[in-house]
Amino acid sequence: SEVPHEHDYVLDGEICVLDKTGRPDFGLLCKALSDVSLPFSFFAFDLLASFGQDLTWLPLRARKDVLSQAVESLNIEGLNFVDHFSDGEALA
Structure with a gap:
């Protein structure tokens, strides 16, 4: 069995390339696959x-609390935490 690394997480998210206004742009993502100068972001x-422990049994809000702390502790450029939204229309 594999020994967990210092930061061993399984995340669900999305890889994006952001446009000049900071919004995800699928066309730029396609371009970035062959142009390494375009930075990727992971949301x-x-x-x-x-650390090898299944967390899917926890409520989403509890997992989001742990996720927020994990993203902060990892301090990786381009890694972004997406907070909980209860109003889907606010995302439009």
């Missing part, structure tokens, strides 16, 4: 496991 929505 983490959920934390499914941590």
